[in-house]
Amino acid sequence: MKTPRFILLVGLCILIGYGCTPSSTQTTESIPTEVAATELPIAPTIDFETIDFPKAQSHWLTVGADGNLYLIYGRDHSLFVARSTDGGQTFSEPVLATGDASVHVLPIERPAISVDQAGRVGIAWLEMSPDFNGATVWYASSEDSGQTFKPGQLVATETQGEVAMVQVALDDAGNPVLAWLNGSELKFARSFDQGSTFSETMNIGDGSCECCQPQSVVTGEYIYIAYRSLEPGGDKGDIRDIVMIHSEDGGQTFQLVTRVSDAHWYLPACPIAGPSLATHEGKFYIAWMDGRAEPPGTFSRGDIWLASSQDGGKTFMPNVRINPEQSMHHTLPSVTVGSGGRIHIAWEAQASDTKEAFLYYTSSDDGGQTFAIPQIIADNGDETRGNPSKAVLVIDSMGHVALAWLDRQGVRIATWADRK
C-alpha cells in the first residue's frame, strides 16, 4: 500500500507544483495587479477598422474646426494631405500639398497641419540648407478643404542652427501661427492676413529640448505652446520637464512659462518625446513621458503622465500616472478630449525583456483621476510591420475615434465609435 500512496503523493505534487505554475517563458502580463486592485472600470473591447497609407515616413492627424478628419504625411521629401468626412472610415485620394519643394521629412518630426471652421487647411514645413546648417520655414494653405494647395509662402529664414519640429495652428480667422525649434530656442512667427505675410521671427524660449516636438493650440487671442524644457541640472544631467508658455495678445508678448511636470527629470540625453496638448471648454490636458522612477541620469524606461489645468493654463494639477504597468518602457502619448469631456489617451510601449511592442489606448470619465484598464490596439506580432509607434489620437464631434500610427509599412489608422 505504501508504493501507491507514494505515487499518489508524487502525482499530486506534480499537479500542484508544476502543472499549475505558469511557464517562465510566458508573455509578460500587460495588465498588472496594481490596476485590478484599484478596481478601475474595464472598457468594453474595442472593435475597430483599419486603413493604410503605405510608404509614409511621418504623419499627423487632426480634426478640423469644420468637423472633418485630416491626415498629413511625409514621403520622399513631400507632404500629402487626405480628408475623411466619415470619421476616418474612408479618406480622399491623398493630394501632394508641397509642390516641388524639398521637404525635410523625418519620422521623429510630425508634419504640421491645422484646419479652421471654413475648411481652410494650413500646413507648414522646413527646407534644409545644403550644408544642413540652417533652414527655411514655409507655409501653404488650401481654400477647398485640402483638394488643392497654393504655392508655399516663406515664413522665415534661419541662416544657421539645427532647425526642427515646425508646428502650425490656425486662429478663428484662418490666420496661421507657427512655432519651431532652432537648437534649444523656441521660435515663433504668425500672420494676420491668412498667410500672405508673416511677422518677424521671435525667440520665445531659450531652453527647449532639441529633439522633442512642441505642440500648440490657438483659442481666440490666446496662444498656448507646450514643450519639453531643457534646464541645466549639473552633474546629474539636464532637467527635461514639461512646461507651457502662452500669449494673451495674439503672440505679441508671451507670459512666463508654467511648469506642468513636477518630476525634475534629469537626463543628459535626447529622449525624443515631446508633450501632447488638448483643450476642452477652457481646460487644458497635457500628456507626456518621463523616467522619474529611475535614479537621476539613468533611463531604461519611462511612464506616461497627465496633468490638467482648470484655470486657463495658469497652474496645473498634480501629475497622474496613466500606465498601470511599470516594467515596460511607455512613451509618446497622444491625448484628446471628446465633446462629453471624456479624456482619451494612446501611447506606445516596449517590453524590457522581450522584443514585444504595443500601442495602448485608455480613457477617463472623471477628468483624468482614474483611467480604464488600457487596451492593446496594435502590436509588433507582424514582423513585416515592426513596432507600432508615434500614436496620434483624435475624436470628432460625432464621437468617431481615430488612432494613427507609424510602422515599417507606413501609416495605419484605426477607427471606432466611442462608447456612450
Add this chain to the structure above:
Amino acid sequence: MRPLQRRVLYFFILGLGLLWIYLSAGKSNASPTEIVAAPQKGFLAPEFELNTASRETVKLSDLRGQAVLVNLWATWCPPCREEMRSIEKVYNEYKDQGFVVLAVNMTYQDDTQKIIPFVTERGLTFPILLDETGDMANDYQMRSLPSSFFIGRDGIINEVVIGGPMAEALLRTRVEGILK
C-alpha cells in the same frame, strides 16, 4: 475500495499529472517569447549584423577578442554630435591595442542624406553602421540618444552610458577598463 481498484486510481492520477506536464510543456513551446540578451552591465552584448554606409557588413561577434564601444547616435542629436570628436580622438589613441568603435546610426529615425556629410565633415574614421529597421535599437533597448555600450574582449558589457557628451578623460578610463 479493493486494492486493485485503488492501484488503478493511483496510476490514473499519476498519468493525469504526467499528461498535464506534457501539455504544459507543449503549450510553452507552441508560443515561445524570445528572450534576448540584455544590453546591461555584466550581460553578453546582444548580437547584431549591420551594413556600413558603403554597404560592408559588420557582425559584432566577429570582433570577439577586441574591446568594443557601441555608440548609438543620430545626426539631429546634439550630445551625439558633441561627443563624436572625442570618440574619434580616443579611438585613434587605442585602436592599435585592439579597441574598436562601432557608431550605429539610428537610420530608421534619421535623415539618410545627412549621415555621410556628418561623417566626412568630422573626419570620423571608425565604422559607421546603419540601423535601417530599428531592430538593433530594439535589441539594445534604445530609449534616448546617445547611448554607449563598452564591451570587453569576452563580449560582456562592462559599462552602459546613457547620454552625453562623454568627457574625453572619462572615455579614456572606460576604454582602458575594457582593454584589460
